Amino acid sequence: MRLQEWKLVSLGDSVSRFKLKRTLETLASKEGRGTELISLYVPPDRRIHEVMNNLREEYGTASNIKSRVTRKNVQEAIEKVQQRLKLFKTPPPNGLVIFCGAIPYGAPGNEKMEIYTLEPSERINVYFYRCDSHFHLEPLFDMLREKDTYGVLVLDSSEAILGTLRGQKMNVLKEFTSGIPGKHRAGGQSARRFERIREAAINDYFKRVGRHTNEMLGQISDLRGVIIGGPGPTKHDFEEGEYLNYVLKQKIIATIDTSYVSETGLDEIADRSQDLLKGVRYVEDKKIVQKFLYELGHDTGLASYGETQVRKHLNAGLVDVLLLSEKLDRLHVFVKCKTCGHPEDSLLSRSGLTKFEQELLSKPCTKCGNTTLAIDNTQNLLDEFVEIAEKGSINLQMISTETDEGVMLLESFGGIAAILRYRPSG
Secondary structure (H helix, E strand, C coil): CCEEEEEECCCCCHHHHHHHHHHHHHHHCCCCCCCCEEEEEECCCCCHHHHHHHHHHHHHHHCCCCCHHHHHHHHHHHHHHHHHHCCCCCCCCCCEEEEEEEECCCCCCCCEEEEEEECCCCCCCCCEEEEECCCCCHHHHHHCCCCCEEEEEEECCCEEEEEEEECCEEEEEEEEECCCCCCCCCCCCCHHHHHHHHHHHHHHHHHHHHHHHHHHHHCCCCEEEEEEEECCCHHHHHHHCCCCCHHHHHCEEEEEECCCCHHHHHHHHHHHHHHHHHHHHHHHHHHHHHHHHHHHHCCCCCEEECHHHHHHHHHCCCEEEEEEECCCCEEEEEEEECCCCCEEEEEEEHHHHHHHHHHHCCCCCCCCCCCCEEEEEEEEHHHHHHHHHHHCCCEEEEECCCCHHHHHHHHHHCCEEEEECCCCCC
């Protein structure tokens, strides 16, 4: 049984989130023949020697498993996990996650012992060990949910409440009351004078709300956007006025109707946040692809697409923004002649790899003419371009196919495009 190892570290930025998502989808597809797959979550405050002691106990318990094959696989997996843990004096700052087990590939006896080590981007708070027919991935999938911070302001003419939304958690920052007189004026006041008093009070109220909103939301470094809500037209009057500073006004992503103000109004927005913020991400995808299409359609020379051209511009340092489709699924196959060592390469789909290997048996080398070509290496084309972007510190945008623009990027432009810094010469 061959051991396959894999490690992922420091899952934090958007590209790492994409890698985590794809990795979890891969892990989710793996199943053991029995309860042979180990999932281990170690929080940062757990001592490694305590975890080792627990695993020794689990090893002893596994000796009672009736099936000889299952018993052997579970105990071997525990040993592999123990070996991996010995590499750590203490858990990483956010904890440690290890998956290990015998993954079947074909008939019994063709299993591969695979081990996966992750250092998550968010803190693990609970120690968890489980031996099952699948890996337990729920805590890591939870890390993929929307975690950016959004400012939420709900107001009408009598009160307002300011909060922040992160994932599904709403935090109240401040509550306001307006002190604005009702629409029915006090006795003896003329209608015009009363209306002037009321307008001045509304303006002062809006200024006060705006001042505190600017101060409180302006201190949030990861503020992704601002949502304004309320049951009437007041929210539109506030948004259209000069009460929020330029930076926050630029970050307003939605103005929505709610039935209430107070915390109930915040709860309404929290309940609707997943669809709302999912839409925000799609809007961002649409905007960046539309920017590429604009440059292409206006023949500015700042748009490039296709594997060959984009790779050329990456090597020349011309790429400002690299656009890659999340559904790009092609292989870069490197071939070498066994006789003369001449290298060749090709791009093909995964499904075409077997046929390609068969055709190589009769294909002559373009240099020496011998039919001794063989695959030397294969690399996922998406991974290859992500690696190039990371090394060059290039702004990389992973584009989903949930929008028409995302589908167009994949189907019309091969899933690879770029917006250039300046027009290439020549």
